[in-house]
Amino acid sequence: MGVIDRKEREKVEMKRQILDAARSLFLEQGFEKTSIRNIAEVIEYSAGTIYLYFKDKNEILFALHVESFSVLMQAMQAGIMGETDPFERLISLGKHYLKYAFENPELYDLMFVMTAPMETLECREEIWCDGERAFETLKFVVSDCMKAGYFKDAENETISVMVWSLVHGLATLHLRRRTMIFPETKRIKLLEDAYVQFIEILKTYKK
Amino acid sequence: MGVIDRKEREKVEMKRQILDAARSLFLEQGFEKTSIRNIAEVIEYSAGTIYLYFKDKNEILFALHVESFSVLMQAMQAGIMGETDPFERLISLGKHYLKYAFENPELYDLMFVMTAPMETLECREEIWCDGERAFETLKFVVSDCMKAGYFKDAENETISVMVWSLVHGLATLHLRRRTMIFPETKRIKLLEDAYVQFIEILKTYKK
DNA sequence: TGCTTTTCTGAACACCGTTCATTTTATTTG
DNA sequence: CAAATAAAATGAACGGTGTTCAGAAAAGCA
The missing domain is CATH 1.10.10.60 (Homeodomain-like)
Structure with a gap:
């Protein structure tokens, strides 16, 4: 039939x-x-x-969360493919991640801040595959950087968590209005500067 | 009367x-x-x-938010006073900040993640003084580090935003359940390692 | 066409934050 | 002290929320 x-x-x-x-x-x-x-x-x-x-409202949120990840992953892939040098790839990856967060604040929120989608996963006893895939991408790029002599002999996962936390921190402080303490016209610049500064410091930490 | x-x-x-x-x-x-x-x-x-x-529920949230800041500020002051070396102070400041976040997840949420208290401020057309004071404390410590030769000749505010974003990122990724992708027993260790690693990298960025 | 299965509705339930006329309680005045 | 006034507390009501479910409507099949 x-x-x-x-x-x-x-x-x-x-x-x-x-x-x-x-x-x-x-x-x-x-x-x-x-x-x-x-x-x-x-x-x-x-x-x-x-x-x-x-099933419920959370499941709608979760479905949108999955959708949004495929867009972010594309943006991240674009970030990687645009460069050949490993460290330049890392820089570009972070920039594209931040760009996504600032251009899609509500979706970023859904993906990385709201607890609702995570609750759906937890009660299904599933893994957060989308987050994992995105993190694997970061680890992959970090790994290449290490092969090129960056990050001395730190652990890949440690460096990756550090990088993720930094960009996530920049994004969420702003999206959740904690950059109120800075003049409105300088907020974005300050966040960009902080990212560039972080990259600059990272770059010098070589073997 | x-x-x-x-x-x-x-x-x-x-x-x-x-x-x-x-x-x-x-x-x-x-x-x-x-x-x-x-x-x-x-x-x-x-x-x-x-x-x-x-006036409304948000005002209750805001009042608790103010309360919580005075506790955090005490913790941060304790972090500073426990050390004399400028860089050790910065390390300790971050540790105390993270300790507060992990020990008081709901309150940290209220202070740095929830939008409700910020909305109360915005409709009162006030400034987020509590956040500003905490950030000033960080800037103060960073300033001392710079006098001791750390951070080459970067901008104080840029470095401070970077440090804040990193610890805030570590805290919120965990509090909002995004560390689900790591084995439960290793989550905290991974976050601690990332913080230590960050500090280690910062330390090497001297004049 | 009649019968069955699927799809959809809309009322109902138990909540929510918030408002406000009314009642209760406290204070001041004669 | 009693009456008048002022302050504080109530609880019903309003318009909303997510969610469920008996019954109506539509679709598929014989």
Whole structure:
């Protein structure tokens, strides 16, 4: 029967509609202020229908989180491919990561700050594969840097966590409004400078 | 009239009761799951009464945020006073900051991650003084390090933002469950190693 | 066409933050 | 002390939330 195939397609299509509506509402008015009823209204279905396609609101967040990772991964890959020198690759990787965070604040939040998507994973007893893949990419680049003599003989994973923490820290301090203490016009510059400075210091730590 | 003095004391006392109840509920079951009605129940008043002492829920969060900063500032001061060498002070400052974050995850969240307290400030058109004071402390220590020849001739503020971002990144990646990708037994060690490694790299960046 | 299965709805539930008329309590005045 | 006034506390109500589920509507099959 081609019917069940079509039904399957329709189910996927409906999930798409829900996610598209959810994403657009989230980006427009934030997560907190977006309700299931809002999403239902946009796709012109009743609120109850949403629950035939997603277990709960967290599962919608989680699905968007997965989507967003594929975009970030592309950006990161672009960052790597644009350079040949290992250390330049690391610099570019970080820049692309930060660029993604600043250009997609709500999505970055979903991927690396909100606890809701992690709760979905935990109750499914699954692993955070998307995060792991992104981190593996970083480790890969760090590994090449080490082969080129950078980072003396530190542990790859230690260096990678350090780099990740730094860029994540820069991103979240800003996205969660803690750069309020700096003049508005200088905030971005200060964060960029801090990143450049960090890279500069890293560069000098060679064998 | 001694009456209005007493009334004033009673008002302060009531605010204390509310904040104590709120803090204990928050630490116990998180912010999201604590309602005004919950708080009211603990102090054995009706929910409406809370609003005679605090404008809204955000203002309660903000008050706790202020409280928490005074504890963090003490911890940071202790970190500085425990050492005499400028660079050792910086190391200790960071350690105490991280210790506070890991020992008081909910409060750290309130101080540096949640947007609610910042919104209270923004609609009051005030400055985030508490954050500023903490950052000034860091800048002070960095300044002493620079006088001792560290950080070549980088900008104090740039270095300070970098250090803050790194420790904040370490803290939030963990508190918001993004260290799930590492084996549970090694998470803390990895974060500590990353901090030590960062310090080690910083140390070598001298004039 | 009638029967079954799938899909969808919308009312209901138990919450939430917040407001406000009303009642209770405390203070001041005659 | 009693009456009048002022302050504090209540609890119902409002409009919202996520979520569930009996019953209605639509689709697929005989």
